[in-house]
Amino acid sequence: MRQMSAIELRDFLAIGPTAVKIDVREDVELEFGMMDDAIHIPMQSVPGRLNELEQHKAKTVVLICRSGRRSEQIGQFLEQMGFKDVINLAGGMNAWATDVDTKMTVY
Secondary structure: OEEEOHHHHHHHHHHOOOEEEEEOOOHHHHHHOOOOOOEEOOHHHOHHHHHHHHHHOOOEEEEEOOOOHHHHHHHHHHHHOOOOEEEEEOOHHHHHHHHOOOOOOOO
């Protein structure tokens, strides 16, 4: 699994391959902002929705949470399930709100 800062991820998404963004935060956290086109699957729901994610197995998958810890755990799980290109947003949405989209709230 690759770790990318908010700036690195912003630049990667601007020029890189189409990536599937998965936000693993809880419902209540989404009020602080969410990346465009992200799929919301709360962390605890990921194992039960693995069949839904299978279609993205060969794609670049970007995982997002508040600070990067939960998304890193899900990244490790997805790699164990055979996902090959997993990126964790280091610092999570708080880093994104600080460094990329300052309209979002750090919480």
